[in-house]
Amino acid sequence: MLEIVVRTETGERHVRVSAEELAGLVERIGGDGDRFLVIQRVPDLPDVFAQVWHAAGGDYSVEHRDGGADRHFETTAEQPGAVIAALTGWARREAGWDSGLAWSPLGLPPAREVPPLDLGDKEHEELETRVREALAGGYCSRAQLAELAEDYLVTEDRRPVSREQAQALADRLWLERVAEQQSWQGETDPERLTRAFAALQRNGITARENFACCRSCGQAEIGTEAGPGSRGFVYFHSQCTESAAAGHGLTLLYGGFDGSSETTTAIGDEVVAALEAAGLSTRWDRDPGRSITVTPLDWRRRLVG
Numbered sequence: 001m002l003e004i005v006v007r008t009e010t011g012e013r014h015v016r017v018s019a020e021e022l023a024g025l026v027e028r029i030g031g032d033g034d035r036f037l038v039i040q041r042v043p044d045l046p047d048v049f050a051q052v053w054h055a056a057g058g059d060y061s062v063e064h065r066d067g068g069a070d071r072h073f074e075t076t077a078e079q080p081g082a083v084i085a086a087l088t089g090w091a092r093r094e095a096g097w098d099s100g101l102a103w104s105p106l107g108l109p110p111a112r113e114v115p116p117l118d119l120g121d122k123e124h125e126e127l128e129t130r131v132r133e134a135l136a137g138g139y140c141s142r143a144q145l146a147e148l149a150e151d152y153l154v155t156e157d158r159r160p161v162s163r164e165q166a167q168a169l170a171d172r173l174w175l176e177r178v179a180e181q182q183s184w185q186g187e188t189d190p191e192r193l194t195r196a197f198a199a200l201q202r203n204g205i206t207a208r209e210n211f212a213c214c215r216s217c218g219q220a221e222i223g224t225e226a227g228p229g230s231r232g233f234v235y236f237h238s239q240c241t242e243s244a245a246a247g248h249g250l251t252l253l254y255g256g257f258d259g260s261s262e263t264t265t266a267i268g269d270e271v272v273a274a275l276e277a278a279g280l281s282t283r284w285d286r287d288p289g290r291s292i293t294v295t296p297l298d299w300r301r302r303l304v305g
Contacts, residue, residue, distance in 0.1 A: 002091040003042040005305060010034050015304060016042060022091065023084045030056035039087060043178050044142050044305020046171040047071075050090050052083055062101065064090060069108040075101045114168045119153075119160060127152055127161070131170060135177045136245040137238070138190060138301025139210040145170040174303070181302050189280065190301035193250070193294070196271075196278040200234060203274075205267060208235040215239075218253060232256040232267035234292075249295030255288075264288035 001016040006025055008014075010033060014021065022039075029035055029052070036053040050064040060083045065072040077083050082100055089097025117124060131149050134140045140148070150159075150166035161169075187195075197207035206226045212218035218237045226233065234254040236244075244250040254271050256263025265288045272282050275294060284292040 002088070004091045005040045005042060005044065007038045007040075008034065009036050019088050019091075022088060023080075026052060026060075026084050026087065027080050030054050039091065040305055041091075042305065043181075043303040044174075045178070046142065046175070050087055052087065054080075062086065063106065064098070064103075069110050070105065072106040072108050073098075073103040074106045075103045077101060112164075114164045115162075117161060117165055117169070123153060123160070127169070128173065131173050133242060133245065135173060135303070136299070137210070137241045138245070138299075138303060139238075139241060141305050142167075142170055142174055145174060177303055181300070184300055184302070187279075188300045188302065189294075189298045192278040192280050193275070196274040196280065197234070199274050199277070200271060203270065204229050204231045205270060206230045206233040206235075208233075210238055210241050211235040212237045213239070215253060223257065226257060230257065232263060234267065234271045244294075244297055244299045245301075247299070249283075249293050249297050250299075252292040252294065254292060261288040268292060 001018055002022060003016060004022075006012075006014040006017055006022065008025065008029075014025065017025070025037055029037060035055055036051060039050045041048055047065055047067055050062070052063075053061045059076045059078055060080065061074065061076055062083055063072065063074045077086075086097060086101055117127075119127065127149060130152050131145060134145055134148055146163070146167040146169075148166075149169050150161050150163055153160050194209065197209060200207040206222065208222065208225060211225075212221055212235075214237055218235055222233045222235055232255055234252055236250055236252050240251045252271065254264065254267050256267050265286060268284060268286065268288065271292055272284055275282050275292075280294050281296060282292055282294055284290065
């Protein structure tokens with residue numbers, strides 16, 4: 001799999017696609033409402049991306065950026081094969097990946113300098129603490145992190161953090177986290193959790209990570225996620241994520257779509273079995289009215305973006 005995220009004009013988000021899947025996406029674009037792809041690395045890095053735009057019957061316009069405005073280049077190609085080769089090489093970080101096309105600087109002006117935050121020590125600390133908490137959860141994108149930073153200290157008559165300042169803060173802390181996770185070795189507990197949830201999903205249990213903001217919203221919305229033949233569900237909401245990241249274990253909510261205690265208990269048994277098969281420990285007394293807790297848990301979720 002390629003360590004990239006591909007976003008489409010139609011709103012799709014494809015994470016860690018294969019080279020064949022990337023080729024299919026490039027070959028697909030061209031119709032109304034489906035004319036471009038934006039490709040980011042995993043984890044996402046500020047000002048590092050590639051993108052392609054194509055309208056049926058015309059050439060392919062391709063760009064890539066690797067840092068500041070002076071590192072933003074463009075080119076065109078008549079056929080999708082050349083585009084696919086370049087983007088696949090970019091995704092793999094192959095030496096000379098860009099040699100097959102004639103690239104030119106896009107000529108963008110340099111970015112304006114972002115003024116420092118005008119905050120007191122206490123507010124500055126509170127803001128950074130909140131952004132770091134969201135980073136530790138591991139589900140925020142850089143854009144979501146910047147939005148959080150911009151809005152966190154807002155009051156009725158004061159917006160002390162501009163969009164540019166918020167993005168600069170989010171990017172700085174994001175890169176700190178990216179550097180930190182370079183030292184993580186092997187499969188992490190959140191990756192084991194994702195593996196268990198994928199197995200449950202394949203076996204007819206709707207499994208969602210970081211789903212909804214709270215239990216009330218989660219219980220109200222999880223039914224809309226169910227696919228044909230789904231017998232039940234398991235999920236955890238964003239407050240559960242924050243608790244797990246703070247070292248308190250992870251609470252899982254589960255149940256059967258028929259509402260019976262028998263089905264709920266059976267779903268709970270399957271959830272526990274899948275988690276244990278993935279190498280995680282659980283605490284649950286098989287009471288359908290009680291949640292399942294994954295503990296102990298070392299919450300180190302790698303950033304994607």
